[in-house]
Amino acid sequence: MKLYDFPPAANAQRVRVFLAEKGLEVPTVELNVRDGEQYKEPFASMNPFNCVPFLELDDGTVIAESVSVCRYLEELHPEPSLFGRNAEERAIVDMWNRRIEIDGFMPILHAVRNHVPFFKGRVIPGTRSELPQLPPIVERGKDMLKVLLGRIDPKLAKSEFIAGPAISIADITGYFMMNMAKALEMDIEGPYPNVYRWHQALSERPSIQNL
Numbered sequence: 769m770k771l772y773d774f775p776p777a778a779n780a781q782r783v784r785v786f787l788a789e790k791g792l793e794v795p796t797v798e799l800n801v802r803d804g805e806q807y808k809e810p811f812a813s814m815n816p817f818n819c820v821p822f823l824e825l826d827d828g829t830v831i832a833e834s835v836s837v838c839r840y841l842e843e844l845h846p847e848p849s850l851f852g853r854n855a856e857e858r859a860i861v862d863m864w865n866r867r868i869e870i871d872g873f874m875p876i877l878h879a880v881r882n883h884v885p886f887f888k889g890r891v892i893p894g895t896r897s898e899l900p901q902l903p904p905i906v907e908r909g910k911d912m913l914k915v916l917l918g919r920i921d922p923k924l925a926k927s928e929f930i931a932g933p934a935i936s937i938a939d940i941t942g943y944f945m946m947n948m949a950k951a952l953e954m955d956i957e958g959p960y961p962n963v964y965r966w967h968q969a970l971s972e973r974p975s976i977q978n979l
Contacts, residue, residue: 769826771797777801787841790842835869876949882901
């Protein structure tokens with residue numbers, strides 16, 4: 769199998785950290801996303817979503833979307849578990865990961881794309897759209913993140929990690945959500961001290977230090 773990615777991309781980094789936490793190595797092909805290589809053949813036909821990362825299996829099957837790639841690898845290599853070891857754990861990890869993606873990761877991704885000049889003309893991932901950058905999307909993304917962090921902070925007051933006593937895909941997703949939020953210069957340490965502590969602790973893990 770081969771993993772196609774672009775090292776600076778948050779979603780590509782999610783998979784890289786997942787692999788590191790698992791102790792796995794997968795042959796990697798780096799696409800020059802800045803130059804639009806993902807829109808060229810054979811990559812455009814392999815992955816019509818035109819985003820990274822995506823995983824090509826030995827039979828030519830392509831799995832796109834970072835969490836889907838991670839789920840596939842978890843099935844092949846269940847230990848150490850990052851999606852839960854039983855039905856209850858898997859449901860709880862999935863619950864938190866979905867909430868983080870829906871209420872934080874995606875709103876902040878769109879906020880950043882509507883705020884950072886680099887993304888002008890590319891506000892929708894995987895497109896060359898001429899849609900304008902809209903400041904209200906930035907503010908709504910920040911508002912949604914504040915609501916989510918207000919719910920996560922009390923949880924992290926009682927737990928080292930988001931979905932339980934061990935690191936999971938929910939923590940990985942949350943970590944890169946917070947990294948993206950740095951571009952919006954939000955105050956995290958003051959109103960959300962437990963989130964700040966958790967993010968700082970994750971940043972010291974070898975899987976993240978070695979990105």
